[in-house]
Amino acid sequence: MSDYDYDLFVIGAGSGGVRAARVSAAHGAKVAIAEEYRVGGTCVIRGCVPKKLLIYGAHFAEDLKDARRFGWNVPDCDFEWPVLRDNVLADVDRLNKAYTHTLESHDVEVILERATVSGPNEVTLASGRTISAGRILIATGARPHVPSCPGHELGITSNEVFHLEALPKRVLIAGAGYIANEFAGIFNELGTKVTLINRSDVILRGYDESIRDRLLQISMTKGIDFRFHAEFRGITKNADGSLKVEMTEHEPIDVDCVMFATGRVPNTDGLGLSDVGVELDEKGAVKVDAYSKSNIDSIYAVGDVTNRMQLTPVAIREGQAFADTVFGDTPRTVDYDSVPSAVFSHPPMAGVGLTEGQARMKFGSIKVYTSDFRAMKNVLADRNERALYKMICDAETGKVIGLHMIGPDAPEILQAAAVAVKAGLTKQAFDDTVALHPSMAEELVLMK
Incomplete structure (x- = not known):
């Protein structure tokens, strides 16, 4: 006992x-x-x-x-x-x-x-x-972390966003990580005017630069307003119930909702x-x-x-x-190497392994392969949005050390491809695999 x-x-x-x-x-x-x-x-x-x-x-x-x-x-x-x-x-x-x-x-x-x-x-x-x-x-x-600016109690976080009584006509989202960009996409698609502010000029820090730059470009095309180098000075309530947000480097803005997505x-x-x-x-x-x-x-x-x-x-x-x-008498640890992750933005992005910058720092000599294309569905829909797939390899061994993508269904495609990266397969193994046509995923085995 x-x-x-x-x-x-x-x-x-x-x-x-x-x-x-x-x-x-x-x-x-x-x-x-x-x-x-x-x-x-x-x-x-x-x-x-x-x-x-x-x-x-x-x-x-x-x-x-x-x-x-x-x-x-x-x-x-x-x-x-x-x-x-x-x-x-x-x-x-x-x-x-x-x-x-x-x-x-x-x-x-x-x-x-x-x-x-x-x-x-x-x-x-x-x-x-x-x-x-x-x-x-x-x-x-x-x-969620909430900044300690005057009037911070007037804002909400990702905890409260699921319980909003009404969809705001204008929303300001503070932050540039995955939560900020995901909800920026959600609100924008639902018809809300979205302004995203960030202290620096980088979104999704830690993700591959080419992929996150593509998301920024697409998001701006969709109508999301980005204000960089902006820090809160304060939030006050207007007579009509809306909120006035004052920030550094930019003019004040009136919105109906402020959402903090500034880390956890x-x-x-x-x-x-x-x-x-x-x-x-x-x-x-x-x-x-x-x-x-x-x-x-x-x-x-x-x-x-x-x-x-x-x-x-x-x-x-x-x-x-x-x-x-x-309790199982079987000692185990967790392997944190090559853990896939995704940002469910519009469009979504996903990645596994090293980014191009990280790979250059670690290996010095690398080879980068890309595929920049318009998905077949987007072509017929007359939508100019382009997908970008990126494969990073060790130049000496050909081993795939990073795989990053943005485009429709990117997380679904990346999950299967992450197995290959985790297994240490080479670019040649991808090249030797017959393409599944017509699909977006086939671009993984056709990259030059």
């Missing part, structure tokens, strides 16, 4: 925490998981899943216009934001129940209240109840971690080793709260590796 109430207590029922709890229980551990909001975490409740559904909904704006070129007599259509919003939220409810059922069916006790760490082997619930555990796993994720902060505030000696970095993330263990032997952390790589599939891998290591 264990000396503790549970073998494992997980704080946070997001993607990483749910996977760790479920697999640990399958290994025979007695597990409980605490969640103060809803089971599913950022990705399922207020992130990737509802956002992707909004992206599907927004893309109909272009699809309906294009349909006329394909012979469909599509009339001018009105868009009803409450219908899309409520249907998306209903699917979130479904997923919340599904995740809860998954945990309960694996004999994981779900505790719907806030939990904090009160000792190396103890947590305290909001109700005051204390629980002992052999291991404690922190999986509390991250939250690990959720460690008020968890009691520092009180029990857990080391945090300068951003508040839990410092962990390759096995997700903190400096306290009984306390672990996975997912965005560690700020290693803030991606849902990575958090799931970390949760799985933790469970296998600690």
